[in-house]
Amino acid sequence: MTRTLPWLVPLFVLLAWQIGSDLGVIQANVLPAPSAVAAAGWRLARSGELWTNVEVSAARALLGFAIGGGIGFAFGMANGLSSLSESLTDSSLQMIRNVPHLALIPLVILWFGIDEQAKIFLVALGVFFPIYVNTLHGVRSVDPHLLEMGRAYGMSERALFLRVVLPGALPSIFVGLRYGLGIMWLTLIVAETISASSGIGFMAMNAREFMQVDVVVFSILVYAALGKLADSTARLLERTTLAWNPVYAKV
């Protein structure tokens, strides 16, 4: 009973939507019926168009995330551990952070055209900051008592990093990771919608030109599903690596 309860409202909305469409209250060129959206999805899946586009989008997202997240993680660690590195780069990075990365789209198109690099660059830039800020915060919030204990017990710098700093910073890094995943999809949606010749955003924009509203709605749902999938994966990772922490173990 308690397991089915959260599904009641979405189910009711879906039902009302379908009935409204069938009765003609909701016009098909505004919002097609759920059955029509499902049919469009089935069509796209059968033709293979869906999978090609999902693959292209996912590859862009993950590559951009790996690049931006990797650089953000490296800078976060370096600046958390070394005050020289921090005073050298942190304020510059904070300045760049204040530029909304999506505002760079015109510039990015001028630089890279509408090729893959443009999207990957934007995703990487968007993902960089949440990972950077949260990694830095995580390293800073490691209990200094534990660091002192590690040193007093003769841990090498390497052991200190692997056994104290990294696990101590991990909860905060995960916050950055989940936030970064959200930004990753958002950036990709915008970039693909504005200029692309493949991907889910292209699929949606292409369908708009031919007034295929059902495909447009379906594309939006695909984005939502991919976002949910990424978040669930991050949560699973969080739960397994932070099992020591009672806050996460119970979730």
Added chain:
Amino acid sequence: MNVSVLDRIADALPHVSSAGAAVTLCGVTKAFGAHRVLQGIDLDIALGEFVAIVGRSGCGKSTLLRLIAGLDAPSSGTITVDGQSTGWRDDVRLMFQEPRLLPWQRVVANVEVGLTHSRDRHDRRRHAEDTLVQVGLAGRAHEWPTVLSGGQKQRVALARALVSHPRLLALDEPLGALDALTRIEMQDLIETVWQDKGFTAIVVTHDVSEAVALADRILLLEDGLVAMDVAVDLPRPRRRGDPRAAAIEGRILDRLLRRG
């Protein structure tokens, strides 16, 4: 106490003698900026002696302990452990007021932190598990530290300090945060392992009765100097409420409180 287990551990760590270390301080001062915390301490601590350092808060007792443990360097003067001037040493272990366990490592892995320099994984694990048995935590090896009580966490910290068979154990108010009964249990445990292994122990405490219960010798620190050096010549195990212990405690408390 399983003697064969101890022998096995001692055999496996041939570079570490299980006997105590002698500590000598000569004209030791420590200043933080303009504030001189220690004003020139001369001290000889014998092999295997149990010394308690008491004093009002801010008298420099923790600072002194950190110097002896090699965590900080003195501003002037020399500290030698077994004739060698200190710095960090593998056979000196420090136990803190807080357990300072790594919450992301199981209990047994936390004890293994004390064996950072031992190469063999199976050896490390076996020594850690044996030491957990000694501190009365058999069967808790694979739990997370967060599920343990305060007293149990301090037992794990004690196991971590003991697992490498230190020759000098420095304890910085290790029982300060525990309730009265757990404290007495821990005092008994510390006394038992000390008698068993023969290391030199230096405990900093604000609790005079704890000092009298545990130590061979009590040093009272006042304004950065040793103001009293009292031998506690009572048979062990010491019963709580012994009138001779109470007399010693009274003398030290009088001195501490006169300046209140």
